[in-house]
Amino acid sequence: MSSLEKKVAEVFMEIADGMETGQFGARPKIALTGMGSEHGEENSMAAARIAAEAGVDVYYIGTLEDPAVTTVKVADDEEGHAKMDELLESGEIDGAVTMHYPFPIGVSTVGRAITPAFGREMFIANTTGTSSGDRIEGMILNAIYGIITAKASGIENPTVGILNVDGARQCELALKELAENGYPITFAESSRADGGCVLRGNDVLRGTPDILVTDSLTGNVLTKMLAAFTSGGSFETTGYGYGPGIGKGYDKLVLIISRASGAPLVANALKFAGDLVKNNVFAIAKAEFAAAEKAGLAEAIAKRKPKPAAAAEEEVAAPPKEPCTSSIPGIEVMDLEDAVKALWKVGIYAESGMGCTGPLVMMSDANFERAAEVLKEAGYIG
The missing domain is CATH 3.30.70.1530 (Hypothetical protein rpa1041)
Structure with a gap:
């Protein structure tokens, strides 16, 4: 087959995929490390098949094979992570979904949950990693990371609420300063009678905001509970996992899932990664950081540093x-x-x-x- 014939075949394949999935354009190439799941490799491969049918070009890193995906054979989990990094660095894949990853300080993940009261989706900022060694600074940055991720998932004007944990009030003051200085933030309003953008547990269950800002340890617990409350905790059934690592200047798309994540959730994580690729998450991140810095992000953080x-x-x-x-x-x-x-x-x-x-x-x-x-x-x- 000549290079021209190959290109024509690829175009027709993209059209066929688009007609089947409703999504046109190049299929995002997303790797999945399949070894290490508490539910076995079969669980991971089942997720890969679901995502492939939904329009993701899945590179399955493990020992199993399936006609719907590209298998990259490895002997164990450690080799799988090395291969994932290699594929990311070479640009052969656009992103990856994996069960653990050593993000640098300043980078943390934004989860995406399905809340139980009304079945609303909600981004949880943040769920793993460390945005900053300072709690208040970390929560302020988490809000921006959440906005980036929500916009890169197709929400043009996401609402932002802050969970009522230590640091919430100073985070609120800082975000409102940024908003007053020109950084566009739409604040959520609590469903409770006292209102305000500092939210309660009821709001978590209802999915009141598009983005729930908290510290990463609390966010991690919330993500686990929302994902696995129907299974008693052993099998994460709903949601999209712990999300992509976001940080200023960070350009490696790695999304985190849990070893307890079930196939439906892992498939959602792969599709989540595909959406971020299609919407150019790193271009959105660059623009959001520039806008926040123009509105005085550094000054808002500095005012809240411990004296x-x-x-x-x-x-x-x-x-x-x-x-x-x-x-x-x-x-x-x-x-x-x-x-x-x-x-x-x-x-x-x-x-x-x-x-x-x-x-x-x-x-x-x-x-x-x-x-x-x-x-x-x-x-x-x-």
């Missing part, structure tokens, strides 16, 4: 005690006592507390407005 400890902590005496009938939420638990002392310094008696939405600073009704001004000026609330 050096004072040589000797200033002693602040509490003003005369009075009934605390008003409260101000939205303060980080680690900042709670400092926020109370900030009010004491200006003569406002205050106490710390914990409500159902998180930490509170409590004061009298008469001092509420002045207390809110002081805490806002000090950067404890927005």
